[in-house]
Amino acid sequence: MYCPKCGAMMDGDTCAFCGAKASSGGSSNAGQQNYGGYGGAPSNQYASAPRKQGGGGFYDYFVPNLVLTILMCLGGPQGILPLIGLIFSIGSRSARDRGDWATARSKAGVAKVMFWITIVLFVLIIVGLAVYLANMDPEELQRRHSTRY
Numbered sequence: 280m281y282c283p284k285c286g287a288m289m290d291g292d293t294c295a296f297c298g299a300k301a302s303s304g305g306s307s308n309a310g311q312q313n314y315g316g317y318g319g320a321p322s323n324q325y326a327s328a329p330r331k332q333g334g335g336g337f338y339d340y341f342v343p344n345l346v347l348t349i350l351m352c353l354g355g356p357q358g359i360l361p362l363i364g365l366i367f368s369i370g371s372r373s374a375r376d377r378g379d380w381a382t383a384r385s386k387a388g389v390a391k392v393m394f395w396i397t398i399v400l401f402v403l404i405i406v407g408l409a410v411y412l413a414n415m416d417p418e419e420l421q422r423r424h425s426t427r428y
Contacts, residue, residue, distance in 0.1 A: 337383070339375070340390040341368040347397045357400055364393030 282294035283301070292301045344364035352358030371386035 337387055338391075339368045339371040339383075339387045340364060340394045341372065343394050344368050344390060344397075347394065347401070351397060351401065357397075357404070360393055360397045360400065364390045364397065367393065 282289050282297060282299050289295070289301060293299070294301075344361050347361035348358060348365050351361050367386045368390035371383045371390060374380075374383035374386060
């Protein structure tokens with residue numbers, strides 16, 4: 280029997296998805312609606328979707344890789360590392376949605392490694408820039424900024 284409200288397959292008198300009660304009519308087709316003579320209720324994608332088992336929770340590093348991609352792409356070619364991490368985190372989400380937990384964990388691991396490599400590279404760039412600016416002679420810095428091109 281199909282739910283008269285959402286069209287999902289019902290096992291008992293109450294729909295497990297929307298909570299609607301089956302109508303108690305005298306015919307054997309109680310609770311079923313006429314859907315244009317096609318022989319059944321329309322498919323309900325939520326009722327027929329398989330339940331995903333296994334996996335558990337793991338972090339795919341999508342947001343951190345996205346932020347690092349934006350930060351590092353502004354600076355030059357070193358932006359390829361977080362972009363690779365972002366691609367692998369998107370692949371991890373896609374595999375997780377398909378229910379392929381082994382592939383999802385593997386791709387999330389690569390995204391994590393790319394994230395941490397990018398963090399180390401980002402810190403090295405900032406420290407190198409700070410050391411360069413700290414060791415620059417103030418007169419040289421003033422002279423470079425005051426020259427006209």
